[in-house]
Amino acid sequence: MTELTAAGWDQGLVFTPPPVDYPVFDPAEVREQAKALAPRYGDPVWPFHVISKNPSSTGDAMHWNRFPDGLREQFRHAAWALARFPLDEVYQVRHGSAMRTRLSASRRFKTVNEWLKFALWMDRRGIGKIGAVTVDDLLDYDRYLVKEQGLARSTCTSLLVGLSRLHAYSSKFLPKEHRLIEPPWVEEGLDDYLPAASALGENSTAPITPETMGGLLIWAMRFVELFADDILAAWNERERLLERVRTAEARPAGEVTKEPLRRYLDQLIAEGRPLPRMASADVTGLKWDVGGATTFIAGLTGTPRATVISVLRAPRFRSYAAANPGPCLLGTPVKGMLDGRPWHQDITFTEVVTLMRHLVTSCFVIISYLTGMRVGEVLGLEVGCCPDPQGPPEAPKRFLIRGREFKGARDEDGNHLSDGVVREAGWVAIPQVVTAIRLLESIAGEGLLFDALVHDVRSPEQRSGRSLSTSTMANRIEYFVKWVNNYVAANGRVGETIEREEGERLAPLRFRRTLAWHIARRPGGLVALAVQYGHMRTIVSAGYASRSRDGIHHLLDLETARTVAEHLSDVHEALEEGQGVSGPAARRLIASAKGQHERFGGIVATTRQAKALLADPTLNVFENKKAYLTCNWDRSKALCEIGRAKSDVPSLDRCQSSCANIARTDRHAEQLAAESASLRQQADSGLLPEPIADRLRAKAETFDELVTRHRADRITLADREEQ
Template sequence: MSAPSPARPHPILPRADTPAIVPERVVDGYSGPVAAYGAAVWPLEPLIANPGADRRSVHWAGFPPRSREEFRLIAWVMINQALPDWFLVGRSAWHSRIGASVLYATVLEWRNLAYWLDGRGDGGLATCTPTVMSQYARHLAARPGASRSMMTKTLSALTRLCAFDTISPAPLGLGLPPWDREGIDDHLPVQASRGENTTEPIAPATMGPLLVWALRMVDDFADDILKAWQESNRLTARATTNPATPASKAALKRYLEDLTSRGAPVPSRQMLGKTLICARYVAAVTGCSPVQINALASTQRWQNLGEYVRRHPGPCPLAVPITGRVEGTPWTTALDYTEAGTLMRHLGTACFIVIAYLTGMRPGEVMALRTGCCPDPPSGRHLIHGRVFKGSSDEEGNHNSAGELRDVPWVAIPPVVAAVRVLERMVPTGGLLFDSAAHTFQHVRTSDGTSLGYEGLRARTDDFVHWASATARQLGRPHEQIPDDPHGGIAVARFRRSLAWHIARRPGGLVALAIQYGHLRTSISAGYASRSRDGIHELLDIETARATADTLTTLNEDLAGGTGISGPAARRAVQAAAHSPAFAGSIRTPRQARDILDNPALAVYDNPHSLLMCVYQRDRALCHRTVPTDSPSLDRCQPACANIARTDDHAHQLLRRATSLDEQARSQAVPGPLSERLSRRAARLRAQAHDHARDRTTLQESTP
């Protein structure tokens, strides 16, 4: 690129009391404080309108003293000024301004440079010539594990540093870095092999029971929990307003004397590892003031009350009937005053899981939903109206922190509608469904217009997993415990990827049967039909193509190892499997996915529920008798269909399932008619396995 054109510098150097963020840059609706230029910390919240975005702050104490003020000045320019026009010429991917999250990440990259310069003993940022920049880039590229994508972001941050220096009130004359003139590729580490998307889907063994417990919370337990929270708040309000009178003191004494004389437990709570009397609950029950309880415990007569409570801790039951059931069994014996807030926290987490997983929304889009976003329609489907943030830009093409209303609402299936209705009972009317103040459930907080953060939700999800597994054990349902995911913690961004994965793979078991995911795919896709930038179609295509590739790769390997195959579509399955080496492990883009999905010769779908493979051809499919489609309905597989193929593994599974059905049929607990149906089903499965053994062919035999 040619040398930069002269840029008009900012005419006035900021003073210590100059706002770090000038008024014109503060987002509409923000009324909080703005840090001064000379402050040790610059909160970036005045730049953020997205309620679900992280609130970051720049801490200047983290910069080396010798270069701190140089970086502070350029950061101030970056926040408050746009990149110069001359710089943007020919840079279609660059914007004149960046959002708060990228701004924060950029300053962190500058801090890394500052410490590298300081470690060399350089005099400060002014010594960072283009040659020094080139040395720093080589230093970064040589680090173990350095990736090209991360290095590209780092070098872009350094380019931004040099560009904003040109319009600084006191420019250092850094000049543009060498990669801006020579091209960036030579300054990046060697391209490493790329695997699949690093955001791993949640494993079916984990997602299945997690979704089961989240739906139970929303559908079966929510009424009990909300009533318990209401009763808990009523007792708290009563306790805090009870007057301290001689009569109430006498009532407290009678209450405690009755319990201690009988050796009965005293309502208690846990605090900082200690068991203490639950003063507010006791105050609400007896009509005394909590102050009277503390005063009474300090008298000689009751000086051992604390020790008695530790030896005789008791519950704080709420007068709330248990209506929720798990297959006919009450989900808990009683609801406790001390656990009402925790249960509300778990209920909010369950609502997030249901909405995030069953809509395909991005986490930030879920966090921005408000009450009233899903009105009851006069007829037809429920729709969710909300804001989108990815790709949202202002009239100048820069990122719009406030997002924009989605012109095509999301489609909400019934479980999602139920979750929204529960949340609307938890937060103030007109507020965010996941308002951070409303979701504390501990004390009254004034809403600051922000929603729960991603890390906070991840911690809440971990807590919900532990609670659900403990509840499963208490109810004698150890098979419904939620196992750890093999890829680690359940980050909120993984739900969207998991939805696409599960729809494409349609696993059975605890997650859902194929019919449920087939219907869900229709609903989700309908909600995104005219908005390709939302990416759910692309995710579904990529995951479906990967599932097809995995099926063909496994089949090709099995056939090469001598596995037999049978069925009217066996030859077509063998021919499709022969193409698997051409694309296995290489599906990363929508275009690559469409190359597979648009090729009818590769349309092979494994159906573990029916123990077969569908080698789909529209004109032969019995699952679509009237309206042929581009994909099968795996929940409606017909035994006589010409698209069926089976391998030796399918046949072995047929025999195992038949044996299991026979064992059920012989059980004395099974009624006679049901036993006969199970036996007939087992006989049909054995006949299918026999047909496979009779007709099976191997790769060598099926090749012309």
């Protein structure tokens, strides 16, 4: 075209880049709150987050100075086409589901970032134009990613698909010398160009250990249930003081008086009280700074901060403050009790900011972990998302959380919807979650529960309409753990630290996997709310049941299947070594152990394998470590089924000794004998009241009888083969 018009650019009809002041994104795509941040073509930085309607989206921005000088404008032109125009459906048909006609904001940014990696590789090879790249160059780049870089299969897939997209966009929107040749994997498929397949993704995310998750959840619940009222009262007092400062500083200069400030300072000196100023660090590692003290004094006296600074420069006050520094005590009473004692001394003006941040973090931990929601789904929740259930007062209350899901949210054409879709089935909330939500609602007032402008007032022009980000929450969890462990050490609360995993961050992305792990294995006593895990399987699964694509359902299946496979593998190994099994289901257990070994070998790596294992009724075997037995689950014979809703797993907290599903191994018998000896030792110590000692002896006798019965009835592989 000889005439370059805005209409031509808007329709993608020209092969030249637009003017430097031309909008990068379609103005209709840009969030209302981010209009002022929308980039122009020539800008050195393009913030992609301005077109994302996901409130928890990260602040993705492309800095063009990272591209090599000779290639920068070629890739900028391609990136502008990617940002502006959808691909024709013919490309999607040819390239498959990976080639969407229009990408999400984050995926567009990631694609340009993938092009950056390719551009840097081209520059090292001395290739100055995209159109000069040959098929051999592309094959070399593929080998570089797979062999030299050793990247994971999923990462290589993303990078190669990114080049397929560069080919598609450059062929349609760029001049000939800047068009990428068609990569060979477009025609032949990706598989031959990728590393060997392995089980990756969310299923391979390491769960958080019981010791760590237990401590984290216990302290989060303490903040929400025991400390929250004190923190909120102190926060409100701080806000009252700040409002007094704002009011004082809004008055005309002629109306400002120093008298209230002088009277306050004179009274402090007369009574010998400390003057709020910089002081030593408290148990959290926080320091009272001069600026905070200035604001605090200004709020107490209704005086502008500049006036406070001016008056405090007087030699009389400077010398007194140096000799008598003190904290900025808000004076709000501390009513929360921890083990019969106040959990904290007087809260200070500066410290309450940290405590408030930890309170919000605690709410996030509780909601995220105890619902199984994805991080973005939690951060996207709004005030009013969990209404009180309707119905007669005597009816059981079942709270449901209504919100949006973002993963896999697509329109009718298969394109990503950045603002997500309203979830058809609500997440079921247990009381602890409801309490955390109500607390956040009281703080936020309206809008998002984790609104960035409410919980972090930095850069308001960029954060309007957005929530705290995933990375921010991950950092806040780390700070929360540090505060708790400092608090525990300072207050002599031995054994209450949050244990840290060496080299592992407590990333909130790990919570879903951890919840599934704990529900499947239910480590009694090591994690707060352990008694509820048996019920939470039904609760959480029911909350996700209407949408099979929700990963928590798959994670529950995967963890349950892994638990079963590991246990049956241990049983098989013990039987091979000549050990025995007793109980009504002994022969079934032996057969199950053999069947699992032949089919899975103790390893369940994928959700497909998990479903196959759980679908086999002969492999539904669950160990009850507290009762020292194994349940060979058969619903028709299960005594734990009586009086409860039907379930796909046994209720291990209701095991009965007469159940036909029970089997015991030699290891269980050894554990029973050891526990019996321990009970007798306690009973004979003389340290317990006689009624308690008698109960312990009776329990020990019951254990002894079970051991005797096991030894009399046990069968081995050899016994089974003889019959």
